[in-house]
Each structure stands twice: as C-alpha cells, then as structure tokens.
Amino acid sequence: MANLPTIRWGIITTGLISSWFVDDLVLDRPDAKVKHIIQSIGTSNLEKGRKFVEQHCPNQNPQIYDSYDQVYNDAEVDIVYIGTPHAYHCRDSMQAIAAGKNVLCEKAFAMNAKQAREVFEAAKKKNVYVAEAMWLRHRPLYRKLQELLHQDKVIGDVTRVFADFASEIDISSLPPTSRYRDLALGAGSLLDIGVYPLTWLAVADEKDMEMPRIVASQSHEEGIEVTTSAILQYSSGRMGIASSTTKTKGSPGRIFAVIHGTKGHIEVSGDTPSIPESFTVWARQTDPGSPEKALFDKEQYESKTYEFPKVGRGFVWEADNTALDVLEGRKESSIVPWAMTVHMMEIMDEIRRQGGTVYPGE
Structure with missing residues (x-):
C-alpha cells in the first residue's frame, strides 16, 4: 500500500x-x-x-x-x-x-x-x-459480459434483454419524511432500483446510446410510484424489457436478467440485480431446425458459467477506477461518461412522463 x-x-x-x-x-x-x-x-x-x-x-x-x-x-x-x-x-x-x-x-x-x-x-x-x-458498470462481471457480447459475439447479435428488480418496502408503515415515501426526495422504485434493470438492458448497447421508442406504465400508492414496467424498442429491432417494484421481494440467488441473441442466450444471477454473482452463457452449437427443437432441445446448446468472487460490498472497482481517473487528470469516466448518465436520465424521464410520476418543482 x-x-x-x-x-x-x-x-x-x-x-x-x-x-x-x-x-x-x-x-x-x-x-x-x-x-x-x-x-x-x-x-x-x-x-x-x-x-x-x-x-x-x-x-x-x-x-x-x-x-x-x-x-x-x-x-x-x-x-x-x-x-x-x-x-x-x-x-x-x-x-x-x-x-x-x-x-x-x-x-x-x-x-x-x-x-x-x-x-x-x-x-x-x-x-x-x-x-x-x-457501481454496477464497474464490476468485473459487467465488464466481462460486455466483452463477450460485443467483442466475442458469444450469442451473436443481441435481440432482446429482460431485467427485473423487486425489493419489498412497506411504504404505508414509513414516516412521511422517509426517502422511500417523500416524493420531494425522489421516492419510488424507478430512481432507486429501476435504474438497475435499465442498466442491464444497456449492456447490449455498444455506446451508441440511441434513444429507443418507449412504452411504459407505472402504478402508485399514496402518491408514490410502486411499480414500473417499460418496453424499449430500438431501430435495429432489439427489444428491452425492464421492471421494478417495491411491492414484493425477489428470491435470493435468482436469475434476474436474460440476454437473448441470434446464437443463444445468457442468464445473469445473484441476490439482487445490483449485486450480480454469476452468469451462464448458453451458446447454440447447431442449427435449431424446427421451432419446437429450438425451444426444447437443450443438447444443441453448450453452456459455460462465469462466477465472480465477492470483494467487500462491491464498491472497490468503482472507487479504484474513479481515483485513477482523478489522479491521471481525466474529467469524466470512460466507464460511465457524462453522455451515458444523461441518456439514462432521459429514458427515466420518459418512463415517468408516461407513468404519471412528477416530482415537486418539475
């Protein structure tokens, strides 16, 4: 040291x-x-x-x-x-x-x-x-997944990504001053946890950051957004499906994101979408033939699981990368550049516009 x-x-x-x-x-x-x-x-x-x-x-x-x-x-x-x-x-x-x-x-x-x-x-x-x-974008798991998708093309061209984050919060039991209940503090599932499913959808975006066509819906309780569902449709035909909710809790160790491609799919697992632990690549080895075979014949796939060790709480890579940026004189992160942050905020703005969530002062 x-x-x-x-x-x-x-x-x-x-x-x-x-x-x-x-x-x-x-x-x-x-x-x-x-x-x-x-x-x-x-x-x-x-x-x-x-x-x-x-x-x-x-x-x-x-x-x-x-x-x-x-x-x-x-x-x-x-x-x-x-x-x-x-x-x-x-x-x-x-x-x-x-x-x-x-x-x-x-x-x-x-x-x-x-x-x-x-x-x-x-x-x-x-x-x-x-x-x-x-911090998710800095994790070795996320970076490796990007490499396999965009450089190695392990599942061909990405056609569809699904991601979900469920984290149960009993809003009615919280005081009005809680950040989970106070709209003035940005309460709701989207800004807090919904940003993670959207970030998993973005793993298929090779930094061109096209603004997709969005169809979104939200539900509210006591004025606070508690569920968000969004479909993102890109000009290439690629589709993203993101959902978040504070109405129920996700199962530990579950598959919370699936990335489909022309030559296979990838399943991402962990206790929560913010703390991924592994992913499995299912690469198709043969022509699927009939639609029935494509759906049900697992023998045509070769699978490989990538596991990543836990290090602390998972902020170490973000901390090191940020520190090196500053020490080396950079003004923005190459991993989370300004344009990427604005792009994600624009997507969430449109989801909120369609879902009817407005924050004080907007």
Missing part, C-alpha cells in the same frame, strides 16, 4: 450507502490500485459522525464537519463522494463543483436529465471531474 498512489476522499452524509462505500475504501486488498484516505466527513450531527468513524473507518482519522460546505472547502480533499438522497444530488454536486472539487455522485445521478446537464455544464466550466456512481 505504501507504494500506491493516494487519493483523499470527502464523504457527504453518514447514511447507509455512504457507510457501505467507506467500508470498501478502507479494505486491505492485495490487488488495490490506489490507497484511499478518508480525509473528511460531512454530517448533520458531530456525534453521528464520530460513531460513523468508529464503526466504518476506525483506523483512519478523518476531520468530522457538521456542514457539507466545510468538506467542499477542505483543501486536503481530492474528491467528494455524495451519498445524499436523489433530490439533493444536483444541489450537493453543484456546491462541491463551485468549490473546485472533483465529484463522485450516487445514482440516480439527479432527479431528471435537465439537472444532470446542469451539473455537467458546471463541471466543464470549473474543469473538475464528475461521475455518476453507478
């Missing part, structure tokens, strides 16, 4: 997602590419901040501030990680950028595409690094 380049982080908020991120930053990893230092933490309560340090980074000695501005203005901070609720992402990113800080902001990056563009325009003017913290 002593010979590794060092990056110093400022952490905004002491909530759950920030705790997971910091847990991974301080992991002792033999394959680490960067030494991560927790330089400062911004919190609404100093005692809360001290408990956060004791639990999640006890071997470091970060400065604890009771305001975010103090983190942004800390000269020792190289990059700010923003883990606040969706509704504050734009505000917090803009304040960090105004102070000249590099930013890694949690997904969903903003409430809508307009906010995302505003943040990137501010970053461009200030000449600072900004990236969306979509």
Whole structure:
C-alpha cells in the first residue's frame, strides 16, 4: 500500500450507502490500485459522525464537519463522494463543483436529465471531474459480459434483454419524511432500483446510446410510484424489457436478467440485480431446425458459467477506477461518461412522463 498512489476522499452524509462505500475504501486488498484516505466527513450531527468513524473507518482519522460546505472547502480533499438522497444530488454536486472539487455522485445521478446537464455544464466550466456512481458498470462481471457480447459475439447479435428488480418496502408503515415515501426526495422504485434493470438492458448497447421508442406504465400508492414496467424498442429491432417494484421481494440467488441473441442466450444471477454473482452463457452449437427443437432441445446448446468472487460490498472497482481517473487528470469516466448518465436520465424521464410520476418543482 505504501507504494500506491493516494487519493483523499470527502464523504457527504453518514447514511447507509455512504457507510457501505467507506467500508470498501478502507479494505486491505492485495490487488488495490490506489490507497484511499478518508480525509473528511460531512454530517448533520458531530456525534453521528464520530460513531460513523468508529464503526466504518476506525483506523483512519478523518476531520468530522457538521456542514457539507466545510468538506467542499477542505483543501486536503481530492474528491467528494455524495451519498445524499436523489433530490439533493444536483444541489450537493453543484456546491462541491463551485468549490473546485472533483465529484463522485450516487445514482440516480439527479432527479431528471435537465439537472444532470446542469451539473455537467458546471463541471466543464470549473474543469473538475464528475461521475455518476453507478457501481454496477464497474464490476468485473459487467465488464466481462460486455466483452463477450460485443467483442466475442458469444450469442451473436443481441435481440432482446429482460431485467427485473423487486425489493419489498412497506411504504404505508414509513414516516412521511422517509426517502422511500417523500416524493420531494425522489421516492419510488424507478430512481432507486429501476435504474438497475435499465442498466442491464444497456449492456447490449455498444455506446451508441440511441434513444429507443418507449412504452411504459407505472402504478402508485399514496402518491408514490410502486411499480414500473417499460418496453424499449430500438431501430435495429432489439427489444428491452425492464421492471421494478417495491411491492414484493425477489428470491435470493435468482436469475434476474436474460440476454437473448441470434446464437443463444445468457442468464445473469445473484441476490439482487445490483449485486450480480454469476452468469451462464448458453451458446447454440447447431442449427435449431424446427421451432419446437429450438425451444426444447437443450443438447444443441453448450453452456459455460462465469462466477465472480465477492470483494467487500462491491464498491472497490468503482472507487479504484474513479481515483485513477482523478489522479491521471481525466474529467469524466470512460466507464460511465457524462453522455451515458444523461441518456439514462432521459429514458427515466420518459418512463415517468408516461407513468404519471412528477416530482415537486418539475
């Protein structure tokens, strides 16, 4: 670790997602590419901040501030990680950028595409690094899947992708101030978990980022979106089907995404779509002949399963890649570039428009 380049982080908020991120930053990893230092933490309560340090980074000695501005203005901070609720992402990113800080902001990056563009325009003017913290795209499993699909063409041309995320949340039992129930905080399944099925659909997109034709539907309870279903149709004929819900819980270890191609299909498995563990390639070896044989004759397929070990909570690759971007002077991520973030926000904007979900101020 002593010979590794060092990056110093400022952490905004002491909530759950920030705790997971910091847990991974301080992991002792033999394959680490960067030494991560927790330089400062911004919190609404100093005692809360001290408990956060004791639990999640006890071997470091970060400065604890009771305001975010103090983190942004800390000269020792190289990059700010923003883990606040969706509704504050734009505000917090803009304040960090105004102070000249590099930013890694949690997904969903903003409430809508307009906010995302505003943040990137501010970053461009200030000449600072900004990236969306979509950790799924950084995972070795996702990167390997992209390689097999686009370079090796293991299932031919992709024709259809299906992905689903189900995470049960009893909204009626939560206080009105909960981020899961407060529309002003971006409550609903789409921004919170629906972004993952859409990201699995995007694995078939080789960065041309065509805006698909979208047919979408949403249902609501107590004013909060609880189910989203969307069909994305591309000019090539490729189809994507994405769904998310807070009405039921997905089964652990299940297949949550299937990618179909002209020469086979791929099944992706794990406890949740945000934490994939393996995928199996089913490559067709012979001409299927009749439709009945194509459907039911497994002997014509050769299967290979790719398994990926768990490392911490799964943020380590995102953290290393982001740190190297900043240390090497880049202003946006090659893995999650600005255009990709805006493209995803535009898709979610259209889904919400059709589904009838509107956030305050829009």
